[in-house]
Amino acid sequence: MSSGIVLRIERSSIHDGDGLRTVIFLKGCPLSCAWCSTPEGQALEITEIETKVYGYEMTADELLDEVVKDEIFFYHSGGGITFSGGEPLLQADFVADVMQRARSLGIDTAMESSMSLPYSEIDKILPHLDVLFADLKHIDPERHKFYTGIDNKLILDNISRVAQVNLPIKLIVRIPLVPGINDDEKTIRGMGKFLRTLKKLERVEILPYHKLGISTYDKMGLEYKLRETKIPSSEHIENAKDILRGYISSI
Template sequence: MRHDEYPGKDMKGTVLRLEKSSIYDGDGFRTVVFLKGCPLRCQWCSTPESQKREIESTLDGSITYGKIMTVEEVLVEVRKDSIFYFHSGGGMTLSGGEIMAQHEFVLTLLRRARFEAIDTCIETSFFTKWDIAKPIFETADTVFTDLKIFDEEKHIKYTGVSNKPILENIRNAGTLGADTKYIIRTPLIPGVNDSEEDLEKIGQFLSELPYVHHIQLLPYHRLGTDTYRKLGKEYLLKDVEVPPAEHMEWCRNVIKRYYDHVI
């Protein structure tokens, strides 16, 4: 096999967009590959254009979301900034939509990036079977998993799916002994998951997971509002206010009653 040939090189995936230099998606300078397709329908989702796997356009046809790319085509873009990864401790981040919805493409990308010594990071809801999540988790240097709502009924109400497989996968991650930096993220949505009871449940759950590096609380924002309008979709949480800094601090302190590493 030639050095530029490898298994899965021509495998195709649906990419939403590539972004450079993100500071929220892992350490250092990064290329973030956003994939299209997600089985969840979070009412606060700020990227409604990432939900459908199919390529789609705005109502007026002026913007098209999504592009079919091969593994190698993605890596050609990722490699362009190798020098910056080296100096900043950065690399490639795979995000969504939900990356597990294109798990074969994702695993192939991660394996090749690792082979080329590119640092790998993933952002996932973990809503998938463990058989699918396990090899992907093990091939990433850093993993961010969302823990949106602990209560199952509430989770179904606001995201459209049960959180049972998510909680199970988070627990299973601790059985791997993998050398992965594991971070949990909770988007703080006022009136949805920011009550004392909601936060205490998350804190209690985390207190049983010593392999989790820390939890990040992310304040709700309305950055996707315009995209909902352009796609002709209804934004159900459009009237929710962005939580003030003092409330974010209160939420962190509630979790800290049970679990110290809160950012």
């Protein structure tokens, strides 16, 4: 039986898929984005900071028992479960196991991913997945590496491969819009050119930069590099969407 390291479970989310979602945040991420709002989720192992413990182990059975408690809400809202992180692909066997069993109970499955692991890990999950939220953080490989720790080649390749699979998966690309980092016209046009190559693309969502999580950096004694970065205005967000509409219609 598989088991995984869970950071936390949040119920009744309306932002991570259709209907009401139970979101399972897993531990571990190969990236270290400058704007990350869950730095406590980046280490795969269970960590302790001051008196607070981040992460706990669960078997697939235990996690399934937890999520089926919300089955009635899924049924009435058209919702389901969403794996997020951290990076769910780091625990792909566990995610695939839980998703397969959830699906057999008629529960919708979704995953939010940075797409930063080898395609073989994605491939384990795809047969059990209804909706994939794939992050597109930057189109320039050097700047991607500067702000997240790795370049974007594997990520772009992975998104392109998923966009071609012959499975009924909805592909939604999410762009975290961070002023001064990926909101300039050249970068957004570069993203638009990439997005229009994706045949399976359902839509694009812009996730405006926010400052949630700064207190966790302080608690962990980590430097938060974007303290001076402003939250994008609605005009700013609309401007990015307008540029993207020149390449794709579903935004």
